[in-house]
Amino acid sequence: MNTGSVQTLIVLREEEHAWLQDLFRSRHPMLVTLCNKPFIEYLIDFAILSGSEALRIASDSPITDLENYCRNGSRWGITIDYAHILPEDDQERLLEKNRQFCSRGKTMLIEKTLFVAYDKKNDYRLWLRACPEGVAVSGTSGSITILGNKQENAIPGPGPGPSLPMLLTIGEYYRLADDTLKNADRYILPGYSSEPDCFLGRNVVIQKGAEIRKPVMIGNNVQISAGSIIGPGAIIGSNIIIDRESVVSGSILMDNTFIGEQLEVKGRIADGSLLIDPESGATLQMEDPHLMSVIQPGASTKQIIRRLIHALAALALLIVLALPFLVLRPLLGLRRNWHTKKRLFPPGATAKKLTIEQVVIRPEGADGRLAIALSIDRYPSLFQVLGGKLRLIGHRPAVSSDTSTISSGCIAMNPAVFGYAETEEWPENERDELMVDHYHLLHSGSLNDIGLLLKALLNKKHM
């Protein structure tokens, strides 16, 4: 049955984008970002611009993470579903396997393609309507084929169609990112843009003395420290810290990357602890999970003062919270909402383990919520700060996980009652939290710690 509707069938074969998979192993090639936007979203955008109501992703390999990202497409207002093909299926076979999907009307078949260059100002519905059946666009980096267009009087398109830029190496990726940033008005790119060539995400903190040079794109939850120079031609992803006096230009920083202080990143792609030279394709894997410098234990007198201030602040908290603790603790006990969990720190280490006991309270009932808002769950641990075993604020091991995935080597520090990560809204996983903890451990002094402690106490997320 041909109802005249338009749908898009995207075919993904594992071997086609293996070069990208080899570089960015942690995600599906379609979820690798170009100007902070995953490749799949450019294809979805183009499917929508050309009038598609439904989109199917047919793959010969597992695409669980891609499915979890796109889900049913409601985010974009298009219906997305998924199908399986076998690596040996040719085009005829894969169309047979998806016949019901394709039979609804005109089908745009996108193969071997990571990226479609389009201009959102063009009308691709007209282009598609005018395209005769057969291959519409084709190149070494993919093809777009139109199926089910039986119109007799199909005339050549009124405007330019989409194009498929060369995209088979990391160098081509790098140049495409630069080109996309310079032609940003053609695409729907993430971030707020009050002036041309400058895109800013949410929760971007740019410290005094840092310099931003256009063209530049910055994602969400980014901290740029004093003295840094960002741009021109910098594409900064999300959840990123760029430390003091570092320079990032002509470079792409993928999500969750920490750039240590006084580093120069020019003409590079950085992804976590991986540094890539796009021209030669050479990669450098750092041992740390981030591109960051090693924590140096501070001068001993400074450390003693810091410990003293932590102890004094802990004492103040013990006094202030004594009454709420004495009222709420028995109440929570009666309601079976006070649970302790013992764990060893650091995880995985064999020597010098410290046993820490964490309290878990569910945010249920007025007492539970109040107790969490007042941080009553941390109260018993405050005594350990007095004894110098714990810091008041620092790296707080996650309660939920017994086996940390983070190598303990990079958190050579005392665990703390409150986490620096609790001062921020954005950390989503242990890696993010570690990034924030690490930053503050490097830079926070005793007085800063008190400010950060107040921020952690008042943070909505923590409450």
Add this chain to the structure above:
Amino acid sequence: MMTFRQLPATNTGDHSMTQILSATLKAELKNSRIAANIARSTAEVFAEERHFSGNVQEFGHTFELAVSEAFTNSVNYRDPSIKDITVTIGFEEESNALTASVTDMNAPFNIHPPEPEITEYPEGGFGLLIIWKLMDEVSCSREGQRNALSMKKFISRP
């Protein structure tokens, strides 16, 4: 026969997260389909009540499938002299996670069996693989003569 009873949380003396629970639901069952259906409904209601932002039906299916697999395991690995086996299924709620447990009287078993090699067309060995793939945390504890397989899934980040 199916019996439901509200049980108080037990303090077993260890420091596991199971102590957090204020109420558990347990049912003794002989029919895996009933167990799986109860698991699905329980998980769907749980997810709806917690305003789960993901797909509620999928969350329900996760528990339906996992409990079905665990139940089948209990039946398959029972003492061959026992004809009729009763399996106890239980649910434990936390603010951000649901745990289903399946308890039987079988001998202890390895919850980390080797993964079947799919290219060799294996007919079995998928049960625990499915459970591990579906759930966030899987553990098995031995309580006297009983095996309790616990399967936990978060609806939001802890």
Add this chain to the structure above:
Amino acid sequence: MNIAESTINGIKVLSLEGVLNAASSPKFKAYLETADHSGPMIINLEQVEFIDSSGLGLLVRLARQKKSANEALKLAKMNDRVKRVFEITQAHSLFDIYDDIQAAAGN
């Protein structure tokens, strides 16, 4: 579980309906063993409301038999719940999966 047999284009189509788990798969297994099921086959999974590893194991067994006999076995109209089990176990890589029965039958 119900099994309905039909023929399209000379190809046997087994339409399964209901639950394919440890309790019901012996019925399907017996059905496959009692009659002659040689030749290409399509299994219509549209009406399967639940499948677990027991049901999957049977389909994998059937796939192996068909493969060694050099005969085609195609699965058609998999719903999302069934698809999920195939994805988790990677079993989808063993089958030709169609969204349309006529297309599976080569019509």
